[in-house]
Amino acid sequence: MTKPKVLISDKMDPNAARIFTEMGCDVDVITGETPEQLIARIGQYDGLAIRSSTRVTKEVLDAATNLKVIGRAGIGVDNVDIPCASGKGVVVMNTPFGNSITTAEHAIALIFALARQIPEANTQTQAGLWPKNGFMGVEVTGKTLGLIGAGNIGSIVASRALGLRMKVVAFDPFLSPERAVELGVEKVELEQLLERADFITLHTPLTEQTRNILSRENLARTKKGVRIVNCARGGLVDEAALKEALDSGHVAGAALDVFETEPAKASPLFGTPNFICTPHLGASTTEAQVNVALQVAEQMADYLVNGGVTNALNMPSLSAEEAxxxxxxxxxxxxxxxxxxxxxxxxxxxxxxxxxxxxxxxxxxxxxxxxxxxxxxxxxxxxxxxxxxxxxxxxxxxxxxxxxxxxxxxxxxxxxxxxxxxxxxxxxxxxxxxxxxxxxxxxGIKVEAELAGHMMYIVNEDAPGFIGRIGTLLGENGINIGTFNLGRREAGGEAVLLLSVDSPVAAAVIEQARSLPGVKRVMALAF
Known part of the structure; x- marks a missing residue:
């Protein structure tokens, strides 16, 4: 039987190639190629192992006539066209937990760097200034750390912070009281966290709900003298608003490992006093890079040789008979x-x-x-x-x-x-x-609807004229209605409306809908 053939197209630990070979695959390590070179080569391979440099576009996938699996050594798969891969039957895998400890430790390192102003003190000392009286730091012992996100990485940060004798409060909609007790943290709402935290670290993905979670308004709600660390995703913090807060002194210090636009060649924060930045180094340790390389090789080889599926982003764990x-x-x-x-x-x-x-x-x-x-x-x-x-x-x-x-x-x-x-x-x-x-x-309300594309969910009082008002509102905003699905508990009682629309509904339109008479709740949905 012909062995599956794998291409490693980005630099990763050499043990990855060894694992592929030991598990029954032929492997080529060819890095640094242009997109055109990759397109010309990819047709002969069953598997493609990448990191962040290789971009797996539709053009690459169109040429990958034998490709069965793409493995990303790391968590981010922004460089892979997953819908296109799914349509072609190519499994996309990543290693979502291989970088957790490394990223958590980087956040802790930045907390210390902010607390003692280490980067600037180093710069001035090496310049021969000996600024002993110019840097007055703060202890982390006894301070309150606010975690925005208490998942895998956030929970590791919490354990390290507790070991430093910090108090830890956490905001995470999915954090249960029982899990909070297990972690040793206090579960709070975001407003409480902003008011109480001496240090804030972010450990949440970038979604529509979390984008600019530290907005200008939320930064203004923080405790004066707070220090902020983001090693999660760019876009969680309003960078322009953060600069204003640093300039005014309301925020005592900030450290970012991630930016809204990367590579960050320019930023309003560059050159701001009490600001520290690193070039997305959260996963950059020897141990983490070894871990993710070995994991992705094991996962891909297991799939190609044995049919096992682990950490696939677009494929369920199923047998051929059940599928x-x-x-x-x-x-x-x-x-x-x-x-x-x-x-x-x-x-x-x-x-x-x-x-x-x-x-x-x-x-x-x-x-x-x-x-x-x-x-x-x-x-x-x-x-x-x-x-x-x-x-x-x-x-x-x-x-x-x-x-x-x-x-x-x-x-x-x-x-x-x-x-x-x-x-x-x-x-x-x-x-x-x-x-x-x-x-x-x-x-509890009977309603028949297809869940697809962009939709609006509206709860309103069942009263004459409402359907006309919502239809007029959407028409005035250029939003075309696809389907109209109604349900109600009883005549004149609470009613539910599910609309499918041809385009995303802007926040301003949602606010206008909320202001209509009888409306109790409005949300935009996406499937």
Whole structure:
């Protein structure tokens, strides 16, 4: 049998090539090629191992006629066209946890650098100035560290900070009270964190919910003299507003390892006193680079030789026999998970997945994993059906599975329920013609809708004239309605409207919709 052939196109630890060979693959290490050279070469390979330099574009994928798997040594896959890869049946893998300790340690290092003004003191001392009286630092012992994001990396930062005798408060919508106790941190809302923290570190992905989470307004709410560290993602901090806060002295110091635009050739922060920056070094340690290189080689070789799937971003863990039957159910499950995730705020200590009828006769694990992936993807990146159960457990989310083979109103049904501070909330879906996912119930209200593309979710009082008002509002803003799905508890009571639209709905339009008479809640959704 011909051995699978793998190309390593970026520099990585040489042991990666050894692992490929030992696990039964032929491997070539050819780095630094131009896109044109890669396109000319890629057709002969079954696997492509990359880091951040190689860009796997549609043009590369079109030429990769034999490619079966792409492995990214690291977490970020911005350099891979994942939708195109999925369409061509190419599995995309990453190593989401190989850099965790390294990135957490870099955040701690920057905390110390800010506390004692080490970079500037070093510069002046080497210039022969001996500025002993010019630098007055602060101790970290006894200070309050505010974590924005308490997932894998944030929890490691918390453990290190507690070892330094810091107090740790954490804001994370998915952090359960039980998990907070386990970590030894105090769970707080963002407003409390901003008011109390002496140091703030960010450990959250960049999503629509987290973009500019440290905005001008939120920076103004922080404690005077706060010090801020970001080793997570550029765009979490409003860089222009941060400069203003540093110049005014409200923020005593800031350290960024990531910028909104990278490489950061220019920034309003460059040259600002009490500002430290590094060129995205969070993952740059010998140990981390060895770890991710070895992990990606093991994952890719296992897939190519044995068919095993680990940390795949676009493929569930399925056998060949199960896949055709489960595929539409997984699509339904992921949409239901995404819907309830987008509509739920605050901590979710429990998710229940209830299958009825024909759905209850299938392997539940892929369905559960699809629900969790859809749910968690609304708040964090690099989630897939393989790592979603692990991430849910890490966040302290209890996952319940319930089966009922007896059919109800539908021959097959999937119900996703989440426990929140406001009680249990459920969304229910089925398959039309055994293949088309449909929502049939939303928070106890019967409503039939296809979950796809850009949508609006509106809760309003059931009263004459509302449909005309919302239609007029969207028309005036140039937004075309695709489908119109209504449901209500009772005549004159609470009603739900799900609209599919042809383009994203701007925040300004959402605010206008909220101001309409009788409207209780409006949200933009995306699937």
């Amino acid at each position: 055709p039957k489960l595929k539409p159910y997984m699509a339904l499950a992921e949409k239901l998970g995404s819907l309830v995730g987008q509509l739920t705020t605050g901590a979710v200590p429990r998710i229940s997945i209830h299958t009825e009828g024909a759905a209850a006769e299938l392997n539940a694990r892929p369905i559960v994993a699809a629900v969790l992936a859809g749910f968690l993807r609304t708040q964090t990146d690099s989630v897939n059906m393989v790592n979603a159960p692990f991430l849910a457990k890490e966040r302290g989310i209890e996952v319940r599975e319930v089966k009922s083979e007896k059919e109800g109103d539908y021959h097959t049904l999937v119900r996703v329920s989440v426990k929140t501070a406001d009680g249990e909330r459920s969304v229910v879906g089925t398959l039309f013609a055994n293949s088309e996912p449909r929502l049939v119930e939303l928070f």
